Amino acid sequence: ASAGQDTLIPNIIKGIAHQISHPFAYIINLIFENSSVPDELKLANVTLIFKAGNPTELQNYRPISVTSFFQNS
Template sequence: TASAGQDTLKPNIIKGIANQISHPFAYILNLVFQNSSVPNELKFANVTTIFKAGNPAELQKYRPTTTH
């Protein structure tokens, strides 16, 4: 089973209610696009770094990645 994200909802729950939430979710997304504004509640991410290669003291040797 997949793990929950920051919203603590597991993917199987989202799949189970997809038909009920698809229209409200589409409405919210359309408002975001129309207003060119994303609500602060939707602006979150866990960003970690992954070392590529070379000297670990050089910041450019790391790349950012998001995790859930």
């Protein structure tokens, strides 16, 4: 898995998941309580992948978004 906009490497996060689970749960609960997602979690690295057809036409590309590791967990 690739690092997203947050540059966190998933394998490292998975390796320390037990140690960060309580602080992470606290942060997630704050997000729900305040109904507000931090702007940093709304960012993504977008790459266009060519599907087929004329490469000069934008509709022939598929966007791939790599988001924060925590959005996909």
